[in-house]
Amino acid sequence: MLKLDWKRLGITAGLSLTLVAAGCGSSDEGSSDEGESGDSGETNYGEELGYSITGIEAGAGVVAGAEDAVETYDSLEGWEVTTSSSGAMATELGEAIDSEEPIIVTGWTPHWKFAKYDLKYLEDPEGVFGDAEEIRTMVREGLEEDQPEAYQILDQFNWTAEDMEEVMLEIDGGAEPQEAAQNWIADNEEAVNEWTDGTEEVDGNEIELVYVSWDSEIASTNVVAEVMKEQGFDVTITSLDNGPMWETVATGDSDGMVAAWLPATHGDQFEQHEDSLVDLGVNLEGAKVGLVVPDYMDVDSIEDLQPDN
Ligand code: PBE
Numbered sequence: 001m002l003k004l005d006w007k008r009l010g011i012t013a014g015l016s017l018t019l020v021a022a023g024c025g026s027s028d029e030g031s032s033d034e035g036e037s038g039d040s041g042e043t044n045y046g047e048e049l050g051y052s053i054t055g056i057e058a059g060a061g062v063v064a065g066a067e068d069a070v071e072t073y074d075s076l077e078g079w080e081v082t083t084s085s086s087g088a089m090a091t092e093l094g095e096a097i098d099s100e101e102p103i104i105v106t107g108w109t110p111h112w113k114f115a116k117y118d119l120k121y122l123e124d125p126e127g128v129f130g131d132a133e134e135i136r137t138m139v140r141e142g143l144e145e146d147q148p149e150a151y152q153i154l155d156q157f158n159w160t161a162e163d164m165e166e167v168m169l170e171i172d173g174g175a176e177p178q179e180a181a182q183n184w185i186a187d188n189e190e191a192v193n194e195w196t197d198g199t200e201e202v203d204g205n206e207i208e209l210v211y212v213s214w215d216s217e218i219a220s221t222n223v224v225a226e227v228m229k230e231q232g233f234d235v236t237i238t239s240l241d242n243g244p245m246w247e248t249v250a251t252g253d254s255d256g257m258v259a260a261w262l263p264a265t266h267g268d269q270f271e272q273h274e275d276s277l278v279d280l281g282v283n284l285e286g287a288k289v290g291l292v293v294p295d296y297m298d299v300d301s302i303e304d305l306q307p308d309n
Contacts, residue, residue, distance in 0.1 A: 078308025130264025
């Protein structure tokens with residue numbers, strides 16, 4: 001308990017003078033609260049959170065996963081998943097952390113939030129969120145024939161979670177996505193040369209890439225778009241919801257996307273459309289989704305949360 005309180009004070013003191021004053025108050029309160037709950041058992045986060053998980057866009061796979069978790073785990077009986085946007089989730093997470101309050105969000109890796117805050121995934125013994133995920137590239141049928149150079153670059157695009165995080169962090173730090181993408185490209189000529197290897201420059205061929213405004217996909221889509229622009233393409237990137245993103249590639253209304261999280265996260269969308277699009281394979285390995293909480297929360301598994309009885 002004591003150790004926790006010192007950590008609290010330390011973190012709060014680092015923020016600002018105003019917050020130190022506020023923080024001392026809440027820390028004092030916190031210590032007596034926690035002392036009691038610590039003696040009699042674990043903190044009832046269910047009650048403290050109003051049995052609510054902070055979600056993102058309604059169409060996201062991780063939101064469907066969280067809803068599935070609510071159905072699957074007895075510990076989540078009576079909980080709900082609120083939906084808003086990835087940006088709103090990040091804001092709420094930051095605010096909770098600033099005041100050391102509990103919060104449970106639908107989270108994913110790669111994401112800048114893990115570099116900025118101390119966070120952990122709640123264990124998922126039922127495997128609702130799947131295991132390791134990979135991000136794959138999907139293009140429309142016929143792209144290989146119509147635009148072989150574009151097809152080849154999209155086919156050759158692949159990078160690491162660390163690469164993606166670098167771009168995400170720069171955007172979180174205030175850079176425009178396009179600028180962050182250009183900076184990453186300038187610093188990673190070798191990787192980029194592999195993506196364009198064996199292709200000729202083109203003269204203004206139009207390409208439309210679709211994505212969802214998730215921080216990870218803002219980063220990847222902008223990087224690929226900037227690389228293609230350097231090769232002479234006239235690239236449009238269009239932000240859609242998850243369902244329409246998959247649909248436009250499957251119907252050929254857009255040319256492709258680098259945002260397919262599989263096997264679990266977008267498993268339903270893939271199953272629905274796999275016969276009408278072309279899977280160009282993995283562009284990033286080691287992705288993950290799940291329920292994410294600040295490290296200071298005294299809970300490690302979804303199973304250990306409290307139902308609303
Ligand atoms: N995400 C980021 C997406 C995939 C990429 C985890 C928010 C989703 O849940 O659908």
